Amino acid sequence: MPNDRLRDALLRNGLTPAKVASAIGVDPKTVERWITKGRSPHQRHRHAIAAMVRETEKYLWPDAVSPERKAEVADSEVVQVFPHRNSIPVELWDRLINDASAQVDILVHAGMFLVERPKFVKGLAQKAAKGARIRLTFGDPDSPEVALRSEQEDLGEGTLGAKIRNVLAAYRPLRDVDGVKIRFHRTTLYNSIFRFDDEMIINTHVYGIQGAHAPSLHLRRLSAGDLFETYAESFDTVWHKSARATF
Known part of the structure; x- marks a missing residue:
């Protein structure tokens, strides 16, 4: 399922998959898969993207953070x-x-x-x-x-x-x-x-x-x-x- 929240956040901030990929050091196709296939990035990449678009990881990837980690x-x-x-x-x-x-x-x-x-x-x-x-x-x-x-x-x-x-x-x-x-x-x-x-x-x-x-x-x-x-x-x-x- 596409990650529409991520897509919208990137668009609102004028960020293309290529720009995001360059900023965090991954392939642009990887960023495309995060958007179009709803795949979850590694934690360090989630944190970097969340900072770039000024949203929380919870909002962009609701299921990526475990209940135990949320409690911490x-x-x-x-x-x-x-x-x-x-x-x-x-x-x-x-x-x-x-x-x-x-x-x-x-x-x-x-x-x-x-x-x-x-x-x-x-x-x-x-x-x-x-x-x-x-x-x-x-x-x-x-x-x-x-x-x-x-x-x-x-x-x-x-x-x-x-x-x-x-x-x-x-x-x-x-x-x-x-x-x-x-x-x-x-x-x-x-x-x-x-x-x-x-x-x-x-x-x-x-x-x-x-x-x-x-x-x-x-x-x-x-x-x-x-x-x-x-x-x-x-x-x-x-x-x-x-x-x-x-x-």
């Missing part, structure tokens, strides 16, 4: 575990936010702590102007899911919805900025996701505990890894079910 790599994707989100060093947030140049994805209910950073919203606009893709999705303040979460976190009736509305006021300058998309979701949010290029902060949600006090993971994407991609796919699933935010 997933362990390496966890940079650090924090007992509480508010114990993440400011310096780490600074680096992740400032260094992101291609993609910023944020899935939260409110995420008020972000707009407490004076330059955060303006920085997103600047990144979008340079070609970055910015996707922000907040809890729909009028949804039953947000009302339930407000109750579960013992915030008081209507508190979380009001908090979201307050936060959205800070994002008004981004409403008409090219490259920035803002949506409302109505999901049962199990994790807040903060993606900055190939790194993520995952803020887990624990029943009865406010997000700032719940554990968080710092992840870094690895080519053969599964963990980072799991959360990336989760974000995409919520994003595609979300509606354009009006505020």
Whole structure:
């Protein structure tokens, strides 16, 4: 069966089989067989090609990496575990936010702590102007899911919805900025996701505990890894079910 993902990735990056073959030191016919017959390259070649097309090995060759190897790599994707989100060093947030140049994805209910950073919203606009893709999705303040979460976190009736509305006021300058998309979701949010290029902060949600006090993971994407991609796919699933935010 042809490997259409590999074919598409090469085309998107302007790479021919001959160019790939020259770069990694194989015969062009070998690269053709990887595409047309779906054969899997050796690990070193998979890694090189994945880097060239900026995709993961898991995406290009879903069955090439054994479950045991995926588990090992997933362990390496966890940079650090924090007992509480508010114990993440400011310096780490600074680096992740400032260094992101291609993609910023944020899935939260409110995420008020972000707009407490004076330059955060303006920085997103600047990144979008340079070609970055910015996707922000907040809890729909009028949804039953947000009302339930407000109750579960013992915030008081209507508190979380009001908090979201307050936060959205800070994002008004981004409403008409090219490259920035803002949506409302109505999901049962199990994790807040903060993606900055190939790194993520995952803020887990624990029943009865406010997000700032719940554990968080710092992840870094690895080519053969599964963990980072799991959360990336989760974000995409919520994003595609979300509606354009009006505020």
